[in-house]
Amino acid sequence: MKIITRFxxxxxxxxxxxxxxxxxxxxLFARQNRGKFLLRIEDTDRSRLVLGADKKIIKILKDFGxxxxxKPVYQSKRLKIYQKYARRLLxxxxxxxxxxxxxxxEKMRQEQMKNKQAPKYDKACLKLTQQEIENNLKRKIPGVIxxxxxxxxxxxxxxIIRGEISFESxxxxxxxxxxxxxxxxxxLANVVDDHEMAITYVIRGEEWLSSxxxxxxxxxxxxxxxxxxxHQSLLLNPDRSKLSKRQGDVSVEDYLAKGYLKEALxxxxxxxxxxxxxxxxxxxxxxxxxxxxxxxxxxxxxxAVFDLEKLDWLNGCYIRQMPLAKLVKLxxxxxxxxxxxxxxxxxxxxxxxxxxxxxxxSQDIDFFYKEPDYNPELLIWxxxxxxxxxxxxxxxxxxxxxxxxxxxxxxxxxxxxxxxWIKKNNYRVGDMLWPMRVALSGLQNSPSPFEIAxxxxxxxxxxxxxxxxxxxx
RNA sequence: GGCCCCUUCGUCUAAUGGUUAGGACACCAGGUUCUCAACUUGGUAAUACGGGUUCGAUUCCCGUAGGGGCUACCA
Numbered sequence: 001m002k003i004i005t006r007f008x009x010x011x012x013x014x015x016x017x018x019x020x021x022x023x024x025x026x027x028l029f030a031r032q033n034r035g036k037f038l039l040r041i042e043d044t045d046r047s048r049l050v051l052g053a054d055k056k057i058i059k060i061l062k063d064f065g066x067x068x069x070x071k072p073v074y075q076s077k078r079l080k081i082y083q084k085y086a087r088r089l090l091x092x093x094x095x096x097x098x099x100x101x102x103x104x105x106e107k108m109r110q111e112q113m114k115n116k117q118a119p120k121y122d123k124a125c126l127k128l129t130q131q132e133i134e135n136n137l138k139r140k141i142p143g144v145i146x147x148x149x150x151x152x153x154x155x156x157x158x159x160i161i162r163g164e165i166s167f168e169s170x171x172x173x174x175x176x177x178x179x180x181x182x183x184x185x186x187x188l189a190n191v192v193d194d195h196e197m198a199i200t201y202v203i204r205g206e207e208w209l210s211s212x213x214x215x216x217x218x219x220x221x222x223x224x225x226x227x228x229x230x231h232q233s234l235l236l237n238p239d240r241s242k243l244s245k246r247q248g249d250v251s252v253e254d255y256l257a258k259g260y261l262k263e264a265l266x267x268x269x270x271x272x273x274x275x276x277x278x279x280x281x282x283x284x285x286x287x288x289x290x291x292x293x294x295x296x297x298x299x300x301x302x303x304a305v306f307d308l309e310k311l312d313w314l315n316g317c318y319i320r321q322m323p324l325a326k327l328v329k330l331x332x333x334x335x336x337x338x339x340x341x342x343x344x345x346x347x348x349x350x351x352x353x354x355x356x357x358x359x360x361x362s363q364d365i366d367f368f369y370k371e372p373d374y375n376p377e378l379l380i381w382x383x384x385x386x387x388x389x390x391x392x393x394x395x396x397x398x399x400x401x402x403x404x405x406x407x408x409x410x411x412x413x414x415x416x417x418x419x420x421w422i423k424k425n426n427y428r429v430g431d432m433l434w435p436m437r438v439a440l441s442g443l444q445n446s447p448s449p450f451e452i453a454x455x456x457x458x459x460x461x462x463x464x465x466x467x468x469x470x471x472x473x
Numbered sequence: 474g475g476c477c478c479c480u481u482c483g484u485c486u487a488a489u490g491g492u493u494a495g496g497a498c499a500c501c502a503g504g505u506u507c508u509c510a511a512c513u514u515g516g517u518a519a520u521a522c523g524g525g526u527u528c529g530a531u532u533c534c535c536g537u538a539g540g541g542g543c544u545a546c547c548a
Contacts, residue, residue: 010548045547102546109545118475119544144546162478171476171544179546186548210477210543233479233541240540271497275486281496283485300486303541307484310498320511354510364509381507419506433507445509 003035005201007061007068008190010042011053014251015060017306018205018235018243021269025232026203027066028270028294038197039068042190043076044183060252064262065287073197075189082184085192085222086145086177094221095177098125099136099143121146121174142180147218149174155213160201160230161299167213175214187211191218194227203230203296206303207242230296233273234303243306259334259359261322263287264315270294273304284317312356319355327352331361338369346455350447364443368455371464372442376471381434389435390472392427396436397465400458408458415450439468 005026009019030037039061041054054072061068075082089095098121109119126148128136136143149172156166177188184192194202209231219226235243243250249258255265267285276282276293285293319327328348338344347368351361366372380389399421407413422432437449440456453461 008548012548042548048547098546105545113474116474120475142546165477167477173544176546181546183546185546190548205542206478207542207548211548213477231478236541238484242541272485275496277487281487283497302479304486305484307498310485313498316511351510353512383507415506422506428507430507435507437507441508443508447509449507 001200003030003033003201004038004197004199005030005035005203006038006040006194006197006199007066008040008042008193008204009057010045010048011050011057012045012048013050013053014253015057016243016250017252017255017265017269018250020060020064020252020266021235021272022203022205022232023061023066024064024266024269024290025230025294025296025299026201027068028290029201029203029296031291032294035200036069037066038070038199039072040193040197041072041074041076042186043074044186044189046181046183056253064266073193075184075193078189078193079182079184081196082189082192083178083182086184086188089147089177089221090145092221093148095145095147096126097128097133097136097143098146098174098176099128099141100125118171119173123174144176144180145178146174147177147214147221149217155216157212157216157226157229160228160296161233162209162231162301165209165212167210169213169217172213172217175218177218187214187218191215191222191224195219195222195224199227201230202227203232206231206234230299232299233301235272236303236305238305240303240305242303248306248308259357259361260311260315261318261330261358264311264318267318268311268314272306272310273300274298283314316356319358320353322352324349324352327358330358334359334362335365340369343369343455350451350455354447364446367441367443367446368452371467372440374438374442376468378442378444379435379438379468379472381430383428384431384434386472388431390469392431393435393439393465393469393472395427396432397462397469400462400465403458405458408454408461411450411454414454415448418450435468436465439465 007023007026009015027037029035039058041057043049043054054074058072086095090097105121108122112119125146150169153169154166155169155172156164159165175187176185178184212229212231216226237243237247239247249255252265256262263286266287270285270290271283274294275298276295277298324345328345331348332344335344335347338347347365348361351365355361379393380386384392399418403414403417407417418432419429422429433449437446437452440449440452440461441447446452456464
């Protein structure tokens with residue numbers, strides 16, 4: 001049987017990173033089995049609907065390389081279908097009309113809670129006669145359709161990730177199937193669509209675990225075969241609660257805007273809660289590799305803290321491996337003040353190994369195009385003194401003056417020249433390099449003096465060293 | 474409150490009856506042409522607790538504790 005998975009987000013705003021992880025797992029599982037990966041937009045809640053949110057989700061999936069098959073299915077366009085199926089359940093006596101007011105339901109729930117009972121619908125409307133029901137319908141009294149849940153039954157299934165899970169039907173509420181506005185609830189629409197779309201594997205978050213008995217009951221009422229379920233663990237805040245906006249960024253867009261790479265984020269989402277095998281210590285995976293190696297059964301049962309430090313590390317790995325031209329392109333938006341393409345490329349090259357996020361590129365780089373202002377004391381190396389620093393800068397300037405323009409064309413040549421000169425004269429490297437670097441950058445911490453001089457060029461380098469001498473006098 | 478799920482270093486995890494309990498991130502220390510970064514070598518650090526089963530339990534069972542999820546005419 002062909003394996004078909006789906007990602008079924010509701011378009012209520014941004015896409016949560018946990019949602020992206022679910023999409024990834026569904027995508028991987030489908031691809032590695034040469035199956036299909038479908039997209040369904042669950043837009044049955046009109047009050048929470050955000051216009052355009054579906055387009056954003058589709059764009060993100062595309063940008064991340066999670067290509068889905070077929071056209072996306074919109075539940076809001078399938079109202080008649082859900083109603084048809086609900087009617088069938090009604091006719092077969094497996095569902096019933098309920099006209100209870102929200103107020104009555106609320107009151108009932110409160111009382112049940114007070115009596116330490118599980119809040120559940122009391123099936124009051126099940127006692128309605130056919131005549132009463134028809135009268136209510138004729139008078140257009142708002143009502144819903146509920147599933148008639150059998151009383152004493154054990155519902156169990158083999159979850160791919162968690163093994164056997166069982167619930168008692170007495171703990172399952174008579175779930176609303178069709179709301180009073182005619183829209184289906186998640187539960188009905190989800191089951192009907194998974195069935196009609198021939199979904200074979202449902203991979204979803206753990207928050208759906210306690211809804212699964214409801215879904216299984218609906219499948220049973222229709223006489224359909226249920227798909228296989230895999231309930232993955234949740235992404236957590238550092239305090240181990242469900243990853244939420246209150247404690248940091250949760251939307252995919254947020255992470256992208258912060259300068260995380262798509263590849264890194266996807267890689268991170270894949271390895272958080274999953275490891276390839278007992279033997280492997282691999283952490284970096286391309287999407288293609290994940291398709292080959294991902295194993296649903298090896299997903300971890302317990303929730304995983306979304307560890308930003310590890311994401312930063314992983315992102316840094318990806319940045320360091322990236323071809324310069326691509327990185328320059330990504331950095332450009334963060335450095336609008338630098339119009340000179342060559343200068344931009346040089347700065348990015350020098351900063352490449354220092355970046356954790358793309359956005360870091362805007363940190364401490366002003367000195368590359370603007371004369372730095374700094375305290376002259378900074379020019380003095382810890383093992384040196386003011387007079388020596390000045391003297392060394394003079395020597396250095398004299399030497400650099402002797403180097404032709406072409407020696408500034410590559411970092412390596414410049415470096416070799418200066419180091420050879422230091423060695424030949426038996427200078428201490430720190431005596432020369434520290435003041436040089438500070439003269440060029442004005443910073444305590446910065447790239448090496450060779451790299452900065454290479455970016456600045458011969459003329460600017462000499463000028464800054466000259467200025468540094470004046471500061472020390 | 475009820476129902477369900479989970480529990481190995483700070484974090485992500487490996488090890489499914491026999492290991493000095495392994496790796497990665499983070500942290501600490503050393504190395505590397507001055508600082509930072511990168512790289513590299515090394516180090517600190519965990520089986521929640523209590524009972525079983527067993528010659529032997531991280532591993533299997535029970536209980537306790539802790540954490541999480543759900544408990545809507547939201548998904």
